[in-house]
Amino acid sequence: MPPRSTRPVDKFDDDDYAAYTMGRAAEMLGTTPAFLRALGEHRLITPLRSEGGHRRYSRYQLRIAARARELVDAGTPIEAACRIIILEDQLEEAQRINEELRTRGATS
Template sequence: MPSDSRPEAVGRIDDDHYPAYTMGRAAELIDATPGFLRAVGEAGLITPTRSEGRHRRYSRHQLRLAARARELVDQGTPIDVACRIIGLEDRLDEALRVNEELRRERDE
């Protein structure tokens, strides 16, 4: 492996949005079925990346969202409602993170 590609590979390890997991592995990690992952994708919660062979690939961030959806569905929440709740929670978390960064920058 060329030495100039190594830092990029190390960066991917820490990248929460890098599509590292196949559908089968992703489903196994969140204790769900591939059909469940397809359903949360169809509901708009996650959009997997496609490999060159057109296989779905998921990031750690997407798996956390899907795992949260599975928790809500297991508690009786309809999948479309669970996906909407999680989408709003995710947007709120991101807004709070950005707000905190802006406050820190302002205070410096």
């Protein structure tokens, strides 16, 4: 068996590979295609398009949509849910950068 580093990357192992149709994504999330379209309208997720123009979602996007559904199911308006998730993501990124800078500073 060749070393793992030379094995071609399987697109289904890629969290960003848009493998799921809108119908399948909605089914997996237990929601409707309209909910997924609304997330796109609020710029929370932007699905890729197939050659035929159909929306395709990645596993990463489905995790974000699942978080939005949790908030909406708890009574949060969809606009607010999208904004909350965007802010959570920005906070996580800022914390990651801050930790990276702190680690670099400690080793200098």
